[in-house]
Amino acid sequence: DQQVKQNSPSLSVQEGRISILNCDYTNSMFDYFLWYKKYPAEGPTFLISISSIKDKNEDGRFTVFLNKSAKHLSLHIVPSQPGDSAVYFCAASKNNNDMRFGAGTRLTVKP
């Protein structure tokens, strides 16, 4: 049973525009959420996170929004750059040793 879902397998945006990646979860016990970025032939790398006590966290061009009532989080990238092209994984944790990942969204940023 997939407790973390990324319903869009792919997303294509123009350079300079906003990229919005979405993630839904089913387990209300999750209390920490993360986004990872993965380039081909590399492991995922941590991008940004948010605790369930917050609804927004910002780091440079990256902002994560959390809507607990809807069990939904999103990652905004503004402005998008070609180097942002990668697979983005959403992850959620209910204790620090039980992290569940979504299937990923492949982002393509076109020059």
Added chain:
Amino acid sequence: NAGVTQTPKFRVLKTGQSMTLLCAQDMNHEYMYWYRQDPGMGLRLIHYSVGEGTTAKGEVPDGYNVSRLKKQNFLLGLESAAPSQTSVYFCASSPGGVAKNIQYFGAGTRLSVL
């Protein structure tokens, strides 16, 4: 700045063969993890360790065993490989404490079982 290193990078096995995947981290992290990634699915936790000498089961532990004899190494064993274990395997480590959730991943091992 090696971080998390996985060996081998690729392996092809026949059904019933055994093998061990090695994960080594040089960041002095307490926690280590083994995941598998299959097409259309997220990473799924196989086993993890919260410190030297400890191991615990994750979401999909069947068919795998692990050992953490040294803090820096976490071994994943397949005793009798099956085609269903064809996957990409990722090892990760995390420092523990308030940064436990942030995991650092290796580049992966692509395993094919024929």
